[in-house]
Amino acid sequence: MRSEATRAVLSLGSNLGDRIATLQGAVDLLVAGAGVTPVAVSPVYETAPVGGPEQGSFLNAVLVVDAEGEPKELLELAQSAERAFERVREVRWGPRTLDVDVIAFGGLTDDDPELTLPHPRAHLRAFVLRPWLDTDPAAVLPGRAPVAVLLAGVEEADTGGEQRLRRREDLRLRLPGEAERVG
Numbered sequence: 001m002r003s004e005a006t007r008a009v010l011s012l013g014s015n016l017g018d019r020i021a022t023l024q025g026a027v028d029l030l031v032a033g034a035g036v037t038p039v040a041v042s043p044v045y046e047t048a049p050v051g052g053p054e055q056g057s058f059l060n061a062v063l064v065v066d067a068e069g070e071p072k073e074l075l076e077l078a079q080s081a082e083r084a085f086e087r088v089r090e091v092r093w094g095p096r097t098l099d100v101d102v103i104a105f106g107g108l109t110d111d112d113p114e115l116t117l118p119h120p121r122a123h124l125r126a127f128v129l130r131p132w133l134d135t136d137p138a139a140v141l142p143g144r145a146p147v148a149v150l151l152a153g154v155e156e157a158d159t160g161g162e163q164r165l166r167r168r169e170d171l172r173l174r175l176p177g178e179a180e181r182v183g
């Protein structure tokens, strides 16, 4: 059992139903988890679906937490949040009410298929890298590179616009205790 908290990064995505309500509900559930302390939540992005069948656009964001338990406890918490929003997923990379991925857990690297760290496709996804960078301009994807460098590479390679995203200034996720922003 770990006694110290580890900084961990979770990515949240939704492209079915009331997407922003689902993301806020997921944030609330995740930060209420045992041994989980919220650190930051990113801005919200409207993102084109990457991979999978034709489907609606996603809202994506990143939640940074300090987690006291083992990495798999955080995965279980992420999966329980998905279940709470009755995630329905019939095809790989298809539409879903809620997807929560563990992007990084401290500096750990692990190729366990049940929980691969960092997430095996995080370095290829602007919808993960952009919001993560917003929360921490110095962020580094363990075993790979600074997030800013990875994002620049993804954007440069994205000639077809599959990775395009747009910040939703009109939407905002809140951590518990944060005041409603006026104006």
Ligand SMILES: Nc1ncnc2c1ncn2[C@@H]1O[C@H](COP(=O)(O)OP(=O)(O)OP(=O)(O)O)[C@@H](O)[C@H]1O
Binding pocket: 075, 092, 093, 094, 099, 100, 101, 102, 103, 112, 113, 114, 115, 116, 117, 118, 119, 120, 121
């Ligand atoms: N870092 C990780 N975060 C979340 N799940 C992971 C991770 N590494 C491995 N997995 C495993 O991947 C399995 C499939 O995850 P999931 O259904 O969320 O994939 P997906 O969201 O459709 O696609 P992707 O993995 O590309 O995001 C899970 O059962 C989980 O055990």
Ligand SMILES: Nc1nc2c(c(=O)[nH]1)N=C(CO)CN2
Binding pocket: 012, 013, 014, 047, 048, 049, 050, 051, 052, 058, 060, 093, 099, 127
């Ligand atoms: N834009 C976007 N595309 C995706 C997403 C996602 O969250 N956002 N999640 C996927 C599987 O995890 C596959 N494709």
